[in-house]
Amino acid sequence: MPSKMRMIGCALVLRLFFVPIAAAQAPPTPGFPPIPIDATEDQVRQGVALVRAGQKLTPKAWPNGARVAVCLSFDVDNELLWRTTPLPVPLSQGEYGATTGLPRVLDLLDRYSIPASFYIPAMSAALHPQIIQNILQRKRHEIGVHGWMHENLPTVADAAKEEQLLTQSIEYLTKATGKRPVGFRAPSWAFSQSTLDQIRKAGFLYDSSFMAMDEPYELLSNGQKTGMIELPINWIADDYPYYEPQAAGSLPDPQLVFDVYKGEFDVAYQEHSLFILTMHPHITGHRSRIAALEKLIVYMRSMQGVWFATLEQVADYVKTQEKEAKK
Numbered sequence: 001m002p003s004k005m006r007m008i009g010c011a012l013v014l015r016l017f018f019v020p021i022a023a024a025q026a027p028p029t030p031g032f033p034p035i036p037i038d039a040t041e042d043q044v045r046q047g048v049a050l051v052r053a054g055q056k057l058t059p060k061a062w063p064n065g066a067r068v069a070v071c072l073s074f075d076v077d078n079e080l081l082w083r084t085t086p087l088p089v090p091l092s093q094g095e096y097g098a099t100t101g102l103p104r105v106l107d108l109l110d111r112y113s114i115p116a117s118f119y120i121p122a123m124s125a126a127l128h129p130q131i132i133q134n135i136l137q138r139k140r141h142e143i144g145v146h147g148w149m150h151e152n153l154p155t156v157a158d159a160a161k162e163e164q165l166l167t168q169s170i171e172y173l174t175k176a177t178g179k180r181p182v183g184f185r186a187p188s189w190a191f192s193q194s195t196l197d198q199i200r201k202a203g204f205l206y207d208s209s210f211m212a213m214d215e216p217y218e219l220l221s222n223g224q225k226t227g228m229i230e231l232p233i234n235w236i237a238d239d240y241p242y243y244e245p246q247a248a249g250s251l252p253d254p255q256l257v258f259d260v261y262k263g264e265f266d267v268a269y270q271e272h273s274l275f276i277l278t279m280h281p282h283i284t285g286h287r288s289r290i291a292a293l294e295k296l297i298v299y300m301r302s303m304q305g306v307w308f309a310t311l312e313q314v315a316d317y318v319k320t321q322e323k324e325a326k327k
């Protein structure tokens with residue numbers, strides 16, 4: 001084949017392979033039109049304005065002169081991650097979170113008297129009513145909202161429906177725990193156009209779904225202060241990308257995952273900041289992985305001035321310090 005023909009042939013192959021793949025990777029989400037390449041600066045600003053980072057809220061000092069605040073958090077999703085394809089064997093991977101993962105996590109936290117925050121979709125608690133009882137028995141953990149059915153909020157694509165699910169979730173957890181939850185973590189960390197307005201209206205103290213900083217900050221919405229405290233998460237300090245999907249992830253060695261988490265903690269410690277780890281009982285609750293988490297806890301406890309707290313305790317403290325600073 002002459003070289004020009006070969007080039008055309010290659011170009012065709014590239015088009016055939018890469019255009020559909022690229023398109024398949026980024027389907028447009030309802031309510032979020034793409035920002036066109038010829039958009040004006042104003043249009044670009046508008047395109048990113050829905051939720052932005054506002055002022056930093058890290059206090060001058062943590063309680064009792066601690067250098068760093070550490071929050072261990074667990075999203076108790078269990079079977080609901082397979083809601084749209086509920087085949088029996090994958091469902092059992094989620095069920096493991098309730099039968100084995102969570103009890104193991106709670107025992108580990110007991111051994112070191114560490115508090116933690118648990119974000120529970122209402123229907124996950126309904127499938128396993130003992131989850132909430134077992135967490136509450138410890139008397140030092142927090143339970144927060146994580147959707148009704150682990151619904152992906154942008155794809156609900158109906159503000160009234162979304163608000164109804166939020167209200168139901170709050171009511172369910174309030175009744176089951178005897179306390180209205182103050183923390184919100186969006187299922188799959190996904191916000192719709194309405195989510196921030198709705199959680200403000202519902203009176204949440206804090207959100208934990210965004211990634212614009214490593215430290216507490218205030219959420220802005222369309223350039224306006226919201227008063228909503230953000231306690232940020234990120235994919236680096238999350239068990240999911242390392243161990244899932246199919247429990248045979250891209251970095252399955254718990255020692256390597258320990259190294260990453262330790263690296264995140266060490267710099268948070270140097271920066272006198274905040275370290276939030278996001279885990280799932282059905283993922284981290286496995287034997288080799290819980291051992292790695294225990295090693296991390298032992299390491300962090302060996303350092304001077306580490307404040308283990310729930311996200312609620314951190315948000316409360318941040319809010320109090322903010323008020324004091326304004327006096």
Ligand SMILES: [Zn+2]
Pocket residue numbers: 075076077146150187188
């Ligand atoms: Zn989740």
